[in-house]
Amino acid sequence: MKAVRSHLLLCGGTGCRASGGMTLKDILEAELEKRGLSDEMKIVVTGCNGFCALGPILVVQPDDVIYVSLKPKDIPELVSEHFIKGRIVKRLLYKHPVTKQEIPTMQQIPFFAQQELRVLRNRGLIDPEKIDEYIGRDGYSALAKALAEMTPDQIIDEVEKSGLRGRGGGGFLTARKWRTTRSAPGAVRYVICNGDEGDPGAFMDRSVMEGDPHSVIEGMIIGAYAIGASKGYIYVRMEYPLAVKNLAKALTDARAYGLLGDNILGSGFSFDIEINRGGGAFICGESSALMQSIMGKAGEPRAKYIHTSEKGLWDMPTNLNNVETWANVPLIINHGSAWFASIGTKGSTGTKVFSLVGGVNNVGLVEVPMGITLREIIYDIGGGIKDDKKFKAVQTGGPSGGCIPAEHLDTPVDFDELTKLGSMMGSGGMIVMDEDTCMVDVARYFINFLVDESCGKCTPCREGLRHFLTILTRITEGQGQEGDVELLEEIGDGMIWGSLCALGGSAPNPVMSTIKYFRDEYDAHIRDKKCPARVCTKLITFSIDPETCIACGKCKKVCPVNCITGAKKVPHVIDESICIRCRACYEVCPTDAVKIR
């Protein structure tokens, strides 16, 4: 048998699988076989690389060359050119969105260059199904160290000094929660990993659970030892089958290696973890609702002024942390609190993983040091706004986060700064919006999501969201009334102060922040019955400029309601009375003759 001379790291994240990654694997295997390369070139299916929009992705090691957007038909050329002749296939490389220059290695791609991979330390490097590959990259060494050399209190002290704050949204100090649970009276203690990730568009937790499940498990075992917990649960949403599969395999392997179960690594400490598949509702991510759900009850928050860290699952002390929080723990134990706190801001240490989506050139998963500015994330890593449009706002924190305008782009991103701006860190969703976005419509969009996701238990959240939606809808339809904005603010205020849980408490953010920063857009809708961004269909009209129309007929062809008339060499005309404002003509016109007003 020949020695393996090259590893082909094929991304097996959900994004790349969706774009055909696994078909590619079969074709690549067959092609290698055909060329007699199977022994020297090894395919490794890795976890998500974060550059999902350009999938499927293949990284060739040790050359460090990254190929993107691969198609089955590219494989023979790739094998013969690169693997046999050693020539990089330029046309399959990533191209810089502005300079159009091909970039061969990962580290040279701006999207990757500015990232600081800690939580995602093994991203694209290991096969998540192989515990040995995790161990090969320092995996479980933190657990061994914790069990052999540290007392539970020393571990909590170390985590405290690191300044680690929960990555699930609230930014609670992790060590403080651990200590409370450790000292609360109870016959048993539990730890839980929150992998609900109900925030649509967010996929950082999924990516970690799928791509590096052992990092979460190792963190949980260390935490359980520090807290004195004997049982753990990983709560994963139903829609994440690959995460469940990889976690289940990882748990089995960890048990086989003596890293879970009775008397872990001969330390006398026993602990095991069970996977719990959540119903997938957004509200199930809230701590008390999540615990209700694990106990087999309806996943609704409970009004109680005693913390779950003292009385959680079956009224026993229970510590809940987010996926990313857990994955940070082994790093703190291995490298120390000082190393951990060496990056970030004073109040928020370490890194944060964001899912950067929307109108930027590079969408995907990014891990950056806390304190990096929004501008750096959007313009350097994100490569700026698509199609050379103007930036308008970035929405952070998931559906109940706020929208931050251009004047605050230089704000350092951390828990406290985002809250000060009327938004929040949330789980790390980041949606970039360009000039063609109507901020009233954006607020309505998020409220429309939240109306269905509120559990409906308490008055302010349930009824407040209902009226939010009614009022925002009438504003976007040109039926807004004088005083509507003030009414929205009053309702929002009542929700913030009066709601039972943080869903209702944060749900006003999309409304309040857009009123704060884009009040003029509300006024334009209400007073002038105009949508400045030309989005709200009831407030815009479509027409064709006869001067620029070249009578090509393209618009006429795409119009779903046949409201465009015209003939060869005759400028086309839209019948406003029939037009449904679907924008199809606008998108298709080669000379931009279709005008929206």
Place this chain on the structure above:
Amino acid sequence: MDDMVTITLNGTEIKAQKGTPLLSIAREKNVYIPTLCHNDALVPYGVCRMCLVEIEKGGRKRIVTSCNYPAEEGLAVKTDTERVVKTRSIVMELLLARAPENKMIVDLAARLGVKGGRLTEVNDDCILCGMCVRVCDEVVGVSALGFFSRGTSRMPTTPFAEPSETCIGCGSCVYVCPTGYIKMEDKDGTRYIHNWKVALKMATCKKCGMYIAPQRQLDYIRKTADLPEDFYDLCFSCR
């Protein structure tokens, strides 16, 4: 006793049993706090958010629901700060828009000086206080009711909104419902609870022939309580 704590209520110092809900303490002192989901027979639920009060602890102010916030040493409780009144008023206004024709809601709004008219009316007399669901579970022990759906479509109902097979027709839900949303009717020897689509045959008194209670309820009591046999045969006056 060392499980007594000292708190202040609107500035007055008082002693209370540690852990007592602030609402009970206030009521004992005749301090009015409006409530819509509280019932002394039930575990505090904390969802109507009418009973909000402001508490101060260690220099930190918070708005909490008094029905379930436990008394603890040194707590300063205020029932009518600007923040409390403002928040409670908007909660009231939201409920008034939900049940604009319900007398109890209209009266309470008037008492709190809250006027309607700004919000689109919903016209649903159920204010989702959950008392029916809770009484059936916590007090009666039958658990015939639950909630269907989430958000604005949430409503109390029987499983799958089918006619209840477990409801014993005791009417507890009807008695606790603060708005009269649950409709019960005894007609021609049958008890109807319309909301749960149940129609239960009534048992008659062996002596006077009056209707006593639904047969299913008597069967349920027979199963769960140890009472003399004639309890099940005679009406209240003939017993």
